[in-house]
Amino acid sequence: MSGTQRTPAQWVDAIYTPGPRSYGSDVDDWTRWIRFAGIVMMIAGAIGVIQGLVALLQPSFYVVNGGDRVLAVVSAGVWGWVHLVLGVLVAAAGVGVLAGRLWARVVGIALAATSAVVNLLFLAVYPMWAVVVIALDIAVIFALATDRRGARM
Numbered sequence: 001m002s003g004t005q006r007t008p009a010q011w012v013d014a015i016y017t018p019g020p021r022s023y024g025s026d027v028d029d030w031t032r033w034i035r036f037a038g039i040v041m042m043i044a045g046a047i048g049v050i051q052g053l054v055a056l057l058q059p060s061f062y063v064v065n066g067g068d069r070v071l072a073v074v075s076a077g078v079w080g081w082v083h084l085v086l087g088v089l090v091a092a093a094g095v096g097v098l099a100g101r102l103w104a105r106v107v108g109i110a111l112a113a114t115s116a117v118v119n120l121l122f123l124a125v126y127p128m129w130a131v132v133v134i135a136l137d138i139a140v141i142f143a144l145a146t147d148r149r150g151a152r153m
Contacts, residue, residue: 034097034105037143040136041094041108044115048087055080086115097144105144112137112144 054061059076090111096104116137119130 033143033146034100037108037140038094038097040140041097041112042091043094044133044136044140045087045089045091045094048083048090048115050087052080052082052084052087055083082118086111086118090115108144109141112140116141 055076059080061076090108093104093108093111097108116134119133119137122130122133
């Protein structure tokens with residue numbers, strides 16, 4: 001529009017008229033949820049890696065009731081490897097979600113569901129932490145599974 005003048009009404013129409021909405025654009029309100037999910041996944045993955053390393057390097061840290069097992073059937077070493085591998089996968093999927101990859105959203109939903117189940121088993125060891133992680137996993141699943149392109153908020 002070089003050389004032409006816009007009226008105030010045309011400026012308002014240009015600013016407030018919704019354009020094409022897609023993930024990754026600034027006009028899509030659901031992009032914030034996707035970014036939230038990616039960031040939470042990266043943080044949760046890093047914390048999972050830390051939990052796994054703690055369980056591997058100091059096995060008595062997560063032991064319940066003075067035994068040698070975290071749960072009735074899982075030793076601290078197995079528990080550490082589960083958290084370590086799950087943490088790395090969740091963080092990698094979080095990077096993919098932030099990059100806008102569809103495969104990362106699908107993998108992220110599966111990993112968040114797996115993380116929720118693992119932390120459900122972890123309730124006996126650290127109940128408050130497990131509840132917080134389960135709630136974040138549910139928020140991540142909601143953010144990644146909801147397809148609201150073009151929907152009004």
